[in-house]
Amino acid sequence: MSYKPLLLRALVAGLMAGLLVAIYVFAVIEPTIDRAIAVEHAAEHDHGHDAKEMFARTTQKGGGAAASIIYGVIVGAIFGTVYAAVRHRLSLANEVTRVAWLAAVGFGAVALVPAIKYPANPPGVGDPNTIGQRTTQYLALLALSILLAVVLTHLSGWLRHRVAPSAHGALLVVATVAAYATLLAITPGSPDTIGRGVSAQLLWDFRVRSFGGLALLWLGLGTGFGWLLERHSERTLEATPSPELAGTRA
Amino acid sequence: MAAAFTVPAHTTAPIRVPALAWALVLLGTLALYVMLQENGALLHHSWMVAHELFHDGRHALGVPCH
Structure with a gap:
């Protein structure tokens, strides 16, 4: 192809x-x-x-x-x-x-x-005064999220010949959940409050x-x-x- | 490392992706930025026309908006 x-x-x-x-x-x-x-x-x-x-x-x-x-x-x-x-x-x-x-x-x-x-x-x-900050936060999270997906894909390949096939999937799920949970926890929240x-x-x-x-x-x-x-x-x-x-x- | 998850070559041969394709990806990303993210942070204020025109799309697609 x-x-x-x-x-x-x-x-x-x-x-x-x-x-x-x-x-x-x-x-x-x-x-x-x-x-x-x-x-x-x-x-x-x-x-x-x-x-x-x-x-x-x-x-x-x-x-x-x-x-x-x-x-x-x-x-x-x-x-x-x-x-x-x-x-x-x-x-x-x-x-x-x-x-x-x-x-x-x-x-x-x-x-x-x-x-x-x-x-x-x-x-x-959305608060017009925080739009710049929110855009930066959003794009930073997006970039890190894509980066994690790439890293996890490489991890999957690296693990393939190092662990049993039965453990491979489970390890990958654990790594994925842990990585994204950490990412979501450490990134700052939106500065806006819902009101009005x-x-x-x-x-x-x-x-x-x-x-x-x-x-x-x-x-x-x-x-x-x-x-x-x-x-x-x-x-x-x-x-x-x-x-x-x-x-x-x- | 690449060899670790390369499946046997006869199943799926690699596709040669021309360098121009990656230029296209970059251009597409830039176009998405202008359409969905630009809030006057990077470009001239006149680009706000795009912001207002694609206003509903920004909200619908879940990107930050005023």
């Missing part, structure tokens, strides 16, 4: 996953954003200043959908390139399982870990729905890319049967 057809399929899968998330954001997340903005505006009105917005809400909803699609395509391209680089090291049977495994790692490191430490907030919660009339129900609804969107993206990318790649891989095998494989496939 070569890089170009692989990247093409990663981009297609990313685009499809992004489209799926765009629909999800519009139908499921936007209603909670509207609820939060209503709360925010009521609070601003009480204090006598109505903020002037740069874009109309409908434009921002279009921007939200566009962001989801662009995010899907770019994450697809990055994921596909990383997959191309590590594919031969993943000792799994086929493209579907290899891609699913890497997508699970990606989801955990890029979506789950940041969502646990710095959960998503609806508009009106945002109810616990609204906050919870928004966080669950936002996390659902991230899960949908990785699920769509992981299954879509794996499926497209498996199909491609089978076709190329049929087109050019190597003498080695011809015997096993007959």
Whole structure:
């Protein structure tokens, strides 16, 4: 397999996953954003200043959908390139399982870990004065989370020939949980407090729905890319049967 | 060390990833930063247009926002 057809399929899968998330954001997340903005505006009105917005809400909803699609395509391209680089090291049977495994790692490191430490907030919660600090915290956690995933992957390979196969999985799970628990414990919490009339129900609804969107993206990318790649891989095998494989496939 | 978790070569041959691909990854990461993270910290204030336009996407995807 070569890089170009692989990247093409990663981009297609990313685009499809992004489209799926765009629909999800519009139908499921936007209603909670509207609820939060209503709360925010009521609070601003009480204090006598109505903020002037740069874009109309409908434009921002279009921007939200566009962001989801662009995010899907770019994450697809990055994921596909990383997959191309590590594919031969993943000792799994086929493209579907290899891609699913890497997508699970990606989801955990890029979506789950940041969502646990710095959960998503609806508009009106974040303090504009701490946005710089929160961005730095978020990006630092994201970088460390990806770094840990790489380190744990190398640890898995290092352990493979040093411990019994039965102990390998258990040791890896323990190491993963310990490493990420430590990371989540030592990174500083968000400086913001939730206030200004945002109810616990609204906050919870928004966080669950936002996390659902991230899960949908990785699920769509992981299954879509794996499926497209498996199909491609089978076709190329049929087109050019190597003498080695011809015997096993007959 | 790499040999420790390289499965037999005939199962999955390594894919040659061109250097340009990593440039693409870098570019993609930069584009994601501008779209989702830029709050006027790194770039000129006019980039706030992107911030406002992708406002809902930022909240939905769970990245820090005001």
